[in-house]
Amino acid sequence: MLQTDQKVSLAVSTVVFALRPHPTTGRMTLWLPLVRRIREPYEGRWALPGGPLEPDEDLAASAQHTLERTTGLTPRYLEQLYSFGAVDRSSVADRDGRVVSIVYWALTRPEEMARAIDGENVEWFVADDVSGLAFDHDQIVRYALDRLRAKITYSPIAHAFCDDEFTLAELREVHEAVRGCRFDPANFRRQALASGWFEPTGRSVQGTSHRPPALYRFRPSEETS
């Protein structure tokens, strides 16, 4: 177990999802930031933010540092997704040998996105539209999308896209954006309340109609892994 193997090296990359309006339909949809590669292999192609694991850095810390450096984001929701290590995962001959990538994913809240910076070689894309990325990153993005769409059906993960307090209409918009469909407001409301994942704060949205929508918050004790 402790024999070193110099031919395999380790990188940490992150898929960061945020919700923004779709450029043509205007409906909320999933976006992610990509970094343009400035050296071979895959020079000029887009790739997930990431880098080699530093010897004195924990895995999640490595993901966090690259993310902050490239996008200015420090998302509260950052979780390990999967490790990708197929022998042939880079189709381009790689002088430095085989690389195994431990991939994290992050979900960003509106207030976190307000702090996002645009780097010179960083751009945001509609997640479902990306293709032709460097290495096996197309496959990694697809895996992350599948996992997000599965997990939102059996866990309260949607709250990671919301601020601390949110209306049920905002929560429904998150579900619709992630799953790419529409929900009946009354049915959605009933199911969201029955799940036990959310609770009323006792407050309402200020300064709107004479029946202002109630604000809810996530109940942390009920989170499933």
Added chain:
Amino acid sequence: MLQTDQKVSLAVSTVVFALRPHPTTGRMTLWLPLVRRIREPYEGRWALPGGPLEPDEDLAASAQHTLERTTGLTPRYLEQLYSFGAVDRSSVADRDGRVVSIVYWALTRPEEMARAIDGENVEWFVADDVSGLAFDHDQIVRYALDRLRAKITYSPIAHAFCDDEFTLAELREVHEAVRGCRFDPANFRRQALASGWFEPTGRSVQGTSHRPPALYRFRPSEETS
């Protein structure tokens, strides 16, 4: 991303769960195989089956090979669990530098367990009782147990402990063994059928009573990730 870093090396380890009767209570419970370390660090201590990742070996293949070599098992259910890479995860000074472990977990069916072999330095233990393992393997076993107990509540994963066809009483016994509690047979039956994860085969257990229990099978299309 492609700079090699010679100070971090990579291992693949596996947590293998199987159901066997508890040595004192006789009730079915979770067991796992451990391998006794025959060299430093942690010489003489028990550890998860595993080894360094070979340069020409995919991650899952590496897990599979170590597992077959140490236990004779080739479980159909083998899935990546998590990667453990804390800088200080080995408390013993390690001449070979830092090791990141990509951990798989396997669930074994009764017919698979029939082929298990006992190696000289391999032994099976009650999963909840293990402690004092090498490296951070106590923590890894705890993580795998937590994940299994969470996942069985929202996915049909229990079928991975069953043969192709099983009775609802056998399925209930799996849930009881994993979650460490008892379920009312009628309630369990109703919930299992309502889940849509299982379907009747149209066959029954042969040669038992005049009302032989019906056999069910897993419906693969409904699996959640």
